[in-house]
Amino acid sequence: MQSRTIIPNSNGRTRLVPVEQDHWDSGEVQTRSSFKRHAKGNVSIVECDPQGKYIILENTSGSVAEDVSNFEIRRVIDGVQAFVFRLPSHLVIQQHGHLKIYGRNAGEINLTPDSIVMESHASWGQGRQAETFLYNSHGIEKASHILIDRFLQLLHPSSN
Template sequence: MEYTSMLEEKVESLEKERDDLLEQLKKMNEYRKEEKAILMEEIYKKDKTIEELQDTLRDSEETIRNIHREFATYKTKSEEKARQDKSLTDANLSQLSLSEKSFVKGETRFRGNICISACEPSGKYIILENTSGAKDEDISGFQIEQYVDNHPILKYDLPLIILRVGKSIKIYARNGGGRHAPPASIIANEISCWGQGDCVETVLTNTDGHNVARHEQTRGYK
């Protein structure tokens, strides 16, 4: 009887120990699941951060490429403008030295109502005139091209301009000494000086690319 009682106590003790172990195992499994979930969340966040950094890096690289392209374009335009200014300045100096011994003859031709009525010999301004007696002319976006001794030297796109019946507009170069007073006159800030030389040809082209007016200016010597 006593032996049986001892066995029962032993079994009861083992069962309790088993239950305790099972409870511990259950808690450990739950803890492991929580740890795994936390770890997966951290991995997800790190992956997300890496993706965002990669996107930022790509955007930065594209921005850098755009800056390089813009700088290259600006440099090219600046160098071209410097060459143009030098060419026109040299021509202006030459013009000053020869002005007392030379004379200028101009000839204008045009199709339609707009003509190039004058090109100031020292490159200060160009005059466009509406010869129509009944119709205003929209010359917005027309382009002025100039050639000196058959070499193209400059192009200028006209801004918004409505040339009224019988009126003219004087387009000053930046260094031409004029003032911006539309519709009578404007300043072409992109042009430091209009073309000068022994043979200067000025062409006006409309927005369709057709030449509508031409002015040829030649210099003779006494």
């Protein structure tokens, strides 16, 4: 398909220039997610739901229960700090145990002794890049989880 575009000259005049264009009339979008995790110590962030429904912490130690009282989880969405959530007092993750932390509006929540609800926020938030950091009660970073979504748009040219 060919169209014309008006191009201004340096002397102030304009001219019509033919421009070749492809016509795209259908396509699909694919999402590919990748993540990076890092931990200093026995507690790690093993999963962050892409829709922001929950986060799962894990104690990788087979011999020591980990007290995570007053630890902070900081969430950064697309480069902007969304919020900070402080874990409640007297919270312990048992050996090889997990702690699932739901957002308030996560939908069907299966509360078990190893899960809590973050009442202060509806969800953990979502975006193209979701960064989650775990800090101990002294403000030292103990773990991180970075989830990156890449959108690939596949377009199909029309048969015109």
